[in-house]
Amino acid sequence: MRSVHEWFEGYGEDHRDARNRAIHWVCVPLILWCVIALLWSVPVPRAYAQPGLWAGVAMFLAWMFYWRLSRVIGLAMLAVFAAFGLLAHIAYAALGARDLALLAAALFVLAWIGQFIGHALEGRRPSFLTDLAYLLIGPAWLAGKLLTRARIAY
Numbered sequence: 001m002r003s004v005h006e007w008f009e010g011y012g013e014d015h016r017d018a019r020n021r022a023i024h025w026v027c028v029p030l031i032l033w034c035v036i037a038l039l040w041s042v043p044v045p046r047a048y049a050q051p052g053l054w055a056g057v058a059m060f061l062a063w064m065f066y067w068r069l070s071r072v073i074g075l076a077m078l079a080v081f082a083a084f085g086l087l088a089h090i091a092y093a094a095l096g097a098r099d100l101a102l103l104a105a106a107l108f109v110l111a112w113i114g115q116f117i118g119h120a121l122e123g124r125r126p127s128f129l130t131d132l133a134y135l136l137i138g139p140a141w142l143a144g145k146l147l148t149r150a151r152i153a154y
Contacts, residue, residue: 004069004144004154011134011141014119014127023118027111028138033084034111037104040088041097051092055085065136072154076143 002010015021039055059081067074092100119126127134147154 001068004073004140007069007133007137008141008144010131011127011137014124015122015141017118017122020118020122023114023121024138025142027114027118028142029080029084030107030111031115032080032139033087034104034108036081036084037088037091037100038108040085040092041101041104043097051097052085052089055088059085062136066140069140070154072147072152073140073143076147076154077140080139080143 015024036055036059039058040052042054044051044053063074063078063081066077088100091103095103115126127137144154
C-alpha cells in the first residue's frame with residue numbers, strides 16, 4: 001500500500017493551479033458532506049437501526065482506510081466525519097429523508113461541476129480517473145494541508 005505522502009504527492013500533481021485548489025477547498029468538503037447526507041437519507045428498518053446507519057458504516061470503512069495510512073490523518077478525518085455526520089443528522093431532523101436527499105443530490109451535482117471547472121482551468125484530468133482511491137484521498141489531502149499549516153506532522 002502506498003504511504004500517505006505518496007498518495008498526497010500524486011494527488012498534488014493534478015492540483016497545482018491556485019484556482020483549482022481554491023475550488024477544491026469548497027467542492028471536496030461539500031461532496032463529502034453530500035455523500036454522507038445521501039447515505040443518511042437511505043431508509044433503515046426502525047426496529048433494527050436509526051437513520052444514518054448507512055452513512056455511519058461508510059464513514060467507518062473510509063476511516064479505516066485513513067487510519068491505515070496515518071494515525072494523525074485518521075484522527076483528523078474522524079473529526080471531519082463527526083462534524084459532517086452531525087450536520088447530516090441536523091439536516092435530516094429539519095428536512096426529513098426526502099428533502100435531505102434532494103438537497104444533497106443537487107449540491108453534489110453542483111460541486112462536481114465546480115470540480116470539473118477547476119480541472120479544466122488546471123488543464124489536467126481529475127486524479128480519480130487514474131485511480132478511484134483518489135476519491136478518498138481528496139478530503140484527506142485537504143486535512144493534511146490544514147495539519148501542515150498547524151505544524152502537525154502526519
